[in-house]
Amino acid sequence: MATPAQPPPYTSWSRALIKRAIALELQRLRTGAQSKITQQIAAKRIGRTAQHVSLLESAQRLPSPSDMEILLTLYGVPERVEFFRELLLAAAAKKGPSWWAVLGAAVPKWFDLFLNLEAGAAELSSFDALLVTGLLQTPEYAEAVIRADPDLTDEEVHQRVELRMTRQHVLDRPDNPVRLWTVLDESVLYRRRGGPDVTYRQLEHLLLLSDRPRIDIQVLPLDAGAHMAQQGGTFILLKFPPEMVGDPGVVYHELVTTGVYCDDPAEVARYERILGRLHALAATQKDSRAIIERAMKEVRP
Secondary structure (H helix, E strand, O other): OOOOOOOOHHHHOOHHHHHHHHHHHHHHHHHHOOOOOOHHHHHHHOOOOHHHHHHHHOOOOOOOHHHHHHHHHHOOOHHHHHHHHHHHHHHHHOOOOOHHHHHHHHOOHHHHHHHHHHHHOOEEEEEEOOOOOHHHOOHHHHHHHHOOOOOOOHHHHHHHHHHHHHHHHHHOOOOOOOEEEEEEEHHHHHOOOOOHHHHHHHHHHHHHHOOOOOEEEEEEOOOOOOOHHHHOOOEEEEEOOOOOOOOOOEEEEEOOOOEEEEOOHHHHHHHHHHHHHHHHHOOOHHHHHHHHHHHHHHHOO
16 A cells, blocks of 8 residues: 655745745755856846845745746756745745734734744744743743833733743644754843742743753853853744755844844854854753752742
């Protein structure tokens, strides 16, 4: 009896991830073409502007099927047309509203992209200098953090807590749950959010999660010394499935009123080196558990 064919991996990807795959592959094929095709040449062939081609290659716009066919022929790979058609169909199938659309203002426009990328990430690595990373927060801790904004109504606070808790499903998804590796500055363990009982339960939650095989929690001791991450503070590095050949990943910084995204390969590589140094400076996972347990004794209500 024949083994049923496995569906292509991109059928489970988010729309943003599919757009990113198309963009990266278009750029790779154009720059790899023997005739050294520029964006201007590609644009002229499809009757568009160079800016339009730039938008295609930065995942800000999807090509039409006809433009895709022309470009692939120009790049010397007309046999890839069917594959790209499948990607475009997969992107179209995911065009409806995302699950977080019902939360309205709880999701600012600049955060929508991050949610799409997070949903499709294979690995998430972070350095957290002020708070426990959102995917590891308890509802009570999250609410205490979010209520720091006095302009939010109770309804808006509840929506943002719901958003944060639902995001954590990436840790439990049945098909390849995300691999999470976080480095927490030790000071985070002592910053009380919502009172000692909330802080204690958050630390208890960290211990519980640290036992899971795809979650690594390291604590950066207070006496660890200087490191490059001190220049920019908290950040998250998102890496995508291996099928995303040539994708360097994305670094995300969240500011007060916006999010900053970086996917320049050289800059992403620099952040990877910074994370590598942090992993070396931080306590081992075993010693990190001991540091968390010590903090629990000090913050115990």
